[in-house]
Amino acid sequence: MSEDGSSLWAFSLSVYANAGVQAECLDLQDHHGIDVNLLLFCAYVGAVHCAVLSDTEVRLAASIVGEWQNSIVKRLREAQRALKPFATDLSPILSSAATLRTSVKAMELEAERIEQMMLEGWATVRIGTWPRAQPAGAVAANIHALFAMCGGSAQRAELPDQLIAAALAMAC
Secondary structure, three states, X not given: OXXXXXHHHHHHHHHHXXXXXXXXXXXXXXXXXXXXXXXXXXXXXXXXXXXXXXHHHHHHHHHHHHHHHHHHHHHXXXXXXXXXXXXXXXXXXXXXXXXXXXXXXXXXXHHHHHHHHHHHHHHHOOHHHOOEOOHHHHHHHHHHHHHHHHOHHHHHOOOOHHHHHXXXXXXX
């Protein structure tokens, strides 16, 4: 558990630190429109709680954080990415851009932590009602439900094998 008491955040930090997981998550985010926090949430409830989310539950989870994700997290991510070329500029005028980008990255990370706290709080009162399965099956089913909800190219996306392996290392 993290110092703020969030099991989901602690799980996410641990899983995301594994080799290959960041690249998988960012690929799914950038090429298929997957919210990485929802992806980690799906893996978490499957691996840690052996819970299987229905399509409806995945949609509800997404609706809980949708406005936050679109209005705050995505905008901070866009700002930090837009700052990237300026942060490498060595001109005296732009010398503070790297510091600014670091600050925006920290704000983006904090916004993601808040999103996960929203998801975890929402799940706490429901998790006892969700069906159970073996961790590998639960994680895969939850991620498939997320991909189906996202539609388009996400439905054809490959399951993130590195993320699943890292999540299952923390299984119930």
